[in-house]
Amino acid sequence: MTYATLMVHLQPGRSNVAVLAWARRLASSFNAAVVGIAATQPMPMAVGDGLMAADLYELSRDEMTGEVGQAEAEFRRALAPTVTNLAWRSASLMTSLPDYMAREMRCADLLLTCADASDYFDNMRRVDTTDLIMRAGRPVLLVPALAETPRMDRMMIGWKDTRETRRAVVDALPLLRMAAHVTLAEVRGEATRAEGDSRLADVAVWLARHGVDAECVSSPPGGDDATVLFALGQDRGIDITVAGAYGHSRLREWALGGVTRDLLVSGQRCSLVSH
Numbered sequence: 001m002t003y004a005t006l007m008v009h010l011q012p013g014r015s016n017v018a019v020l021a022w023a024r025r026l027a028s029s030f031n032a033a034v035v036g037i038a039a040t041q042p043m044p045m046a047v048g049d050g051l052m053a054a055d056l057y058e059l060s061r062d063e064m065t066g067e068v069g070q071a072e073a074e075f076r077r078a079l080a081p082t083v084t085n086l087a088w089r090s091a092s093l094m095t096s097l098p099d100y101m102a103r104e105m106r107c108a109d110l111l112l113t114c115a116d117a118s119d120y121f122d123n124m125r126r127v128d129t130t131d132l133i134m135r136a137g138r139p140v141l142l143v144p145a146l147a148e149t150p151r152m153d154r155m156m157i158g159w160k161d162t163r164e165t166r167r168a169v170v171d172a173l174p175l176l177r178m179a180a181h182v183t184l185a186e187v188r189g190e191a192t193r194a195e196g197d198s199r200l201a202d203v204a205v206w207l208a209r210h211g212v213d214a215e216c217v218s219s220p221p222g223g224d225d226a227t228v229l230f231a232l233g234q235d236r237g238i239d240i241t242v243a244g245a246y247g248h249s250r251l252r253e254w255a256l257g258g259v260t261r262d263l264l265v266s267g268q269r270c271s272l273v274s275h
Contacts, residue, residue, distance in 0.1 A: 002174050003030045007108035009101065009127065010038045010075055012067035019114050019143045020078040022270070025150035026112070030174065033085035036075040037104055039097045039127060040064040064092060098131035105138045110171075115142035115271070133245045139171035139274045140245075147268040151239040155179040157214070158229050159186040161199055164244025168274035169203070172242040175272065176212045179240075184214040185232055187225045193218060238269055245273040 008023040010016045027034050042064060068090050079086055091100055105111055115129065133140050155176060157169055169176075176182055184204055188196040196218035207214050222228045233241060 001170075003032050003109045005033045005035065005108045006030075007035045007037055007105060007111045008075070009111065009113040010036055010071040011114050012038050012040055012064060012071045014114075015145075016071065016074055016114065017078075018145050018148045019112050020075065021148050022141065022143050022150045023112050024079055024082055025152075026110070027079065027083045029178065032083075032109075033087070034079055034083050035087045035089060035104075035108055036072065036079075037088075037101065038068045038071045038090045039100050040068060040092050041094065041097055042092060068092075096131070097127045098135055101127055101132055102135035102137065105136050108138060110139050110141060111136055112141045112143060115144050133273055134275050136275075139168065139272055141240075142271045142273065144268060144270065147270055149268075151268075152178060153180040154183075154236060154238050155181070155240045155242060156183040156185055156229075156233055156236065156238040157203075158241055158243040159184055159200065159203060160244060162244055162246075164246055164275055166244075168242050168244045168272065169207075171274045172272050173210055173212070175240065176207070176242070177210070179212075181236075182207070182212055182214040183217055183232070183236055183238065185217045185219065185229060187219050187221055187228045193220075233269060241269060241271045243271065243273055245275040 003026065006023055006026055008019055010019070023034055026032065072088050072090065075088065076086065089104055093100055101111075111132075113127070113129070113132070129142070152175060155172075157165075157172075157176075159165060184200055184207070186196055186200055197216070200216040200218055204214050204216050217232065219228050219232065229241075232238075
């Protein structure tokens, strides 16, 4: 298994330095093609009887068309010198941006997207991360804005004995094989130490058969899982966390291997997640 084609999502109107740096590094490591993608959703504006204000809509659409063009130029400047197989896709839609992105993911093995706290507020330019991960059908690498220097030597698997986590570990194998050190970590919850150790031993044997040596760490609960795993990642200088993604559509929230979104997008640590 390898990543033959990467898709990198650029955010119009913002700097995409970090996610492009990671795309460049991974494309070089895997000799991969790279598809850039951007999407916007001009916001209809209503007046009086509810009709759209056409002039305001056109102004919004033209502004975002320019920003998408700038994003494409940024994409090509960053990658053209080192990546031979580049492609670009973009759309301005009145329908769901995550649906569009998920459909386009049919051509790629891994999606790279920005992950920063500021993306909560701009519905015209941002793609809802929750929906995207739930619908993509591919692993997603979340790249914080501060992670401008790609590092992938130290990786941590946030293990939970679930379908989503098993899927994420399979999807992460190409990266895990490249890492100098892999930590396989679980917060045990109500399980005994022996039960936790037995689970991790099974996973470690499976990883070894796929060329990945992992150090097992079974941690007792200490508050919430997020705090425990985040502290472990800090102590070990983890570059990338691998975890399963669990969606809660009613609450419009998500958690990854017990680690909340805010913890995962902070600092310079990337996260590879699958649903």
